[in-house]
Amino acid sequence: MGSFVTGQIIEARCSRCRDITGHVVVACLKGIPVKVECRACGSVHRYAAPDAPARRAQEATVSVRAGRDRTQAVDAAAHAEAVRGERGERPCRQSRAERSREEAESRWRDAVAGIVSQPVPYAMTGCFPADSLVDHPVFGVGAVLEVFPPDKMDVLFRGGVKRLRCAC
């Protein structure tokens, strides 16, 4: 686990200068530089430690690699974020979220059970009166709580209340 931060100036091997030059850390992953910008030539490339051997074969394809490195760095960062989210303060937040999800679901079940009409497939151009059922392709079946003319309505779905477009 390193202790580098984005924006820090460090010594690194530049693939274009083919020398050890000052670099600004552009992207960091777990405190280890992933991408650096050479202060001498301005090229942005994957971090190579000053004591790393020059990699001749890869120098020829540096521009292609730069693009791929960016994607990889973004993927890696997103993955790290997801991992952190799973390990971090989630258990506490999850139980609260879990509780409110169950509340919303039982509210939804009661609301849907109280309406006898058949669900109508949702369309932005449709008109849905309050206390009718909507069948949404993503959110599923929901109960129309309130209509806000001319074009909005609140619908209670299993996952909670959503404000949808309509033509009422």
Ligand SMILES: [Zn+2]
């Ligand atoms: Zn350079």
